Structure formats: C-alpha cells, structure tokens
Amino acid sequence: MVDKRVRQTRIYEKVVDEIKALIASGSLRQGEPVPPERQLMEDLGVSRSSLREAFRVLELLGLIESIPGKGRFVRRGRGEEGGASDPRKLEDGAILELMEARRVLDPAIAAEAARKARSGDLTRLRRVLSATEGSMAVPKDRAQADFDFHLVLTEATQNFVFVNIVKMTFNLIMATHDRIYSLLSDKDAFLHEHQEIYEAILNHDGEGAARSSSRHIERIYRTLQEALALEGP
Amino acid sequence: MVDKRVRQTRIYEKVVDEIKALIASGSLRQGEPVPPERQLMEDLGVSRSSLREAFRVLELLGLIESIPGKGRFVRRGRGEEGGASDPRKLEDGAILELMEARRVLDPAIAAEAARKARSGDLTRLRRVLSATEGSMAVPKDRAQADFDFHLVLTEATQNFVFVNIVKMTFNLIMATHDRIYSLLSDKDAFLHEHQEIYEAILNHDGEGAARSSSRHIERIYRTLQEALALEGP
C-alpha cells in the first residue's frame, strides 16, 4: 500500500496563516506593532517556540519586522506614506518587490548565462522548453515551468550565488504568492519570451539575452501591476 | 563610548548559511539526510531552538525537507538530476562568484536606495559611516563595517527581497571567507567610496549612486582577482 499520508500541518504554519489573516483583515495595520510574544502565546494558545518559528517565516516573507528590545511590526507597504491604505496592499507590495528584484537580476543572469553556458546547459534548456510547451494550462504548472526554465538558465552561469538567490526568490513566490501565476495567463507570451532568451544564449549573445530577459520581466511586472490595481477594494 | 554596532546577526542566520555552504560544497548531497538536530547542536555549538528556526527558513527556501520521525533531507533540485553535479569547494572561485553577483546587485541596490531612501535611512547611513571610521584596523572589523554599510543601504530600498539577498550573501562571506577582508587592506579607499555612495543617495541621485557603487565593487573585484592570482598555485 502506498503511503498517501498528507503532511500534517505544523503549528507554526497555522500561526503564520492567522497572523496573515489579521493583517489582511486590518486588525493589524502597517507600521503598527504586533502584540508581544508572551501575549500572543496566550491569545493563540501556542508555545513561544512555535510562535517564533512562525515569525521567522513571516520575516522572510517580508510581512513582519522584528526589532530586539522594541517589538515586531507590520512592514509598511510601498510608497504610500499617508495613512489608511488598503491592508490587502501589503501582500501585493511583497509581490511587486519580488518582481522588482527580478527586474534587476534576470537580465544580468541571462547575460552571464549567455557568456558561460556550455553545451550541456543548452541541451537542458532545450529540454525544459520542449517539456513545458504542453503543460502550461494550470497556474501551478506555469509556475513550475517558469521556475524550471529560470533555474536551469541560472545554473548555466555556473555561479552558485546566483543559483542560491534564484532558488530563494522563486521558492518565496511559489510557496506563498502562488496567486501570481493565476494573474499571468498568457502562456504563449511566456513560451515565446523564454524561447527568445534561449536563442540569444545559444548565440552567446549576452546583450541580446539581457534585452530579451528584460522584456520578459517587464511585461510580467506591468501585467501584475495592472492586475493588482484592478483587484482593489 | 557606546557600542556602535548597528546590527547583530542572528544565530539562526549563520546556521542557515552554514547549512547552505555544506550543500553547495557537496558535503551534503541531494536526497541525503542532514545530521539530526541533536548532533548538529553539538557540531555547530548552537541550541536546538536556533537550529530549528534555521531549518524553518531552509524549508521555505526549498533546500531542506523535514519528515517527523525520519529526519531532514536535502531536496532534489529540478535542474540537476543527471548526477555529475560537480560540487565545487567553497574556495577562491566562490569568492569571485560572490563578487560577480555583487557587481550586478550593488549598483542596482544603490540606485534603488537613492530613489527610496527616507530621512531615517540617511541618518542611519551617516551613523554607520562615522561609527566605522575608526574601527577598520582589523580585517574582522572591516568585514563588519562593510556588512553594516551595505545592509543599511539595502534596507533603504525598503525591498525585503533585496534585504534577504544581501543578508544571505554577506553572511556567506563572513562565515566562510573573512579571509577576503585580510586581502582588502586599503581602508581609506573603502571609506571614501562608501562616503561617495552615501552622498549620491543623499542627493537622491540614482545614477550617481549606481556609478559610485559600481566603482567600489569593481575595485574590490580587481583587487581580489590580483590577490588570489598571486596566492595561486
């Protein structure tokens, strides 16, 4: 009998969701302090350890900031200094921050990959491209395809720092902001742009790869910006 | 005199980088189990709590999988299944790779910081600069000063992805290669370049900040290249 057991939910995951819900509902507003650990233990009925593991995650997601001796604070969203912004904007802000980082990174990585790629890397890129042509219907598959392509691309740079960074950012995207790929529905554009990047790399054209990659991420960025603006209250 | 330390690195962050280094160096291979918590506590000399917070992060980054009752395992990356994963030692090559990543990142971060910095960020930058003027004698202090400056600079971008990236890459430097800073002895150049970046940010001059940052990192890159070449075989 195959073991179908689903992974049990850890307590810290529940806490993460509860805090995220508190932020989304407006109970915790941007810049405001989160109740201290010792009080939350009581309110949520969990131990301090679980609480702290949850906050480690929330920090990494860019939702919470911890300051020893002071407290934890809901991070301020983008730009909007003036008060009363939609609480929902916080997670949206995190998504846009992710994309802004990629606007810088992706073209540079593509250029470096074009310079450094070996034949084995090209083969693997080709394989990823053809493998994902048919499997981009569901948002989850699009996310996976995008991740696969960019990871293989990054590994072609043979720079472990880039690889670490890409793994990290994409995992952040896929772990918690899977909403992104339901907003990005144009699979043909995805495939075509990836193809374009691949061809530039095939020709060892660093500048071309950077340009294609830049167009790719700029389109995604604009699309997300518009989609998130539309969703507003 | 007050301790000028601007920021202390959390223990779990160091653990995260040590584990990442173990994976990158090939000491821990994909699919293989990570040593159990109770043994790692001893090996790394940290408490189980810090260890567990580190693994929460490594899980979120997709590097580790935890299975209760069994153990923790290095997750298989999607790009590199074909075996032959050339695990390189984290040595001189890694230093240069780190610097190549910074050649791309630092100017972009400086430019973004120039656009986004608020008065509080400028104050903190000034404080870091003046605090480190006198404390760059020992290599370890130079490393700390460089880290502090770049971290505060990055936090001025108010982009948590950049902050995460910088924390990780710099911690990687300091954990495994404080040797870098014994090769970089020109403390006046360091200070002057940091000062220059600061002034560009003060004027909200994105392009200027990027140029200064680029000069800074290029000098470091060249210096390291020469130093490592001299040390060579």
Add this chain to the structure above:
DNA sequence: AATCCCAATTGGTCGGACCAATTGGGCGGC
C-alpha cells in the same frame, strides 16, 4: 520463517530561564 512488539531515534511542541537592547518613569542635582 513470518509476525509482532518494543525500544531507540527523530522531528514537533511546550515551558521555564537568562541575556541584551530599548523604553519610560522616577529620583536627584541644578
């Protein structure tokens, strides 16, 4: 030989303790 059972191992959770940084209020000096 096959099966069952139990003890050891491992991650998950809890509670308590202490440290370091920050903060705010009260006390003392002016």
Add this chain to the structure above:
DNA sequence: GCCGCCCAATTGGTCCGACCAATTGGGATT
C-alpha cells in the same frame, strides 16, 4: 521647576530540559 541620570519593566534572542508522535529496526514470540 527643569534637566539629566539611572533603574526597572518590557521585548525579542538564545539556551536548556522535558515530553509527544511518527518511524525504524531488531529481537522475542509464534
């Protein structure tokens, strides 16, 4: 009365010890 210093309370960071649940492997039983 005002200013400044100091201390106690608060808060996150770290460590330690304990117990639970799931898994595993080997030995005892059948």
